[in-house]
Amino acid sequence: MNWTDERVEKLTKLWADGLSASQIAAQLGGVSRNAVIGKVHRLNLPGRAKSGGQSSVRTKRTTAAPRAPAYAGRNAAQTTRTVSRSSGGAALKQDVEAVAVEDLDTRPMEDVVVPISRRLTLVELSERTCKWPIGDPLLEDFHFCGNDSGDASPYCSYHAKLAFQPSSERRRAR
């Protein structure tokens, strides 16, 4: 891939916005983070203030920002899916709680607070990043949580609590 004016422009902008080289590479596509860094140097763009690593500025959430629902609205639509298998006797009949967060008339876990998200885009997700979607996919600021997902889980510990609620105990608790 070559550095078209458009791509250079985007690179410059994103770099100025403080995104990391790898994140920029992911958004540009077709280039490695090394390519991005190399280009940045060649363009004489100001490098990062201190040669600090990932602990630098990152997601700067000013103040008030109740990162609450984000999912509430549209999710309430496709919440509980009841699958009934009426086969012969009265054997199988179970309802499966589909990936739901907070359903219609709910009260359970509303207390699960998710810290901050890394605002990753689809292409930036890796095996260890939380794949919990945030925002409206149709909007520009749509992103994924991106926090560490432990190792074998698709979500970070916080979103995992929201996603995998033990159905049995939930019913009981209600």
Place this chain on the structure above:
DNA sequence: CCCTGATTCGC
């Protein structure tokens, strides 16, 4: 190990 940017150097 994950990630970060910085530099080098063959292409």
Place this chain on the structure above:
DNA sequence: GCGAATCAGG
């Protein structure tokens, strides 16, 4: 000019 390899660091 480009970017993989490498280095240095959190």
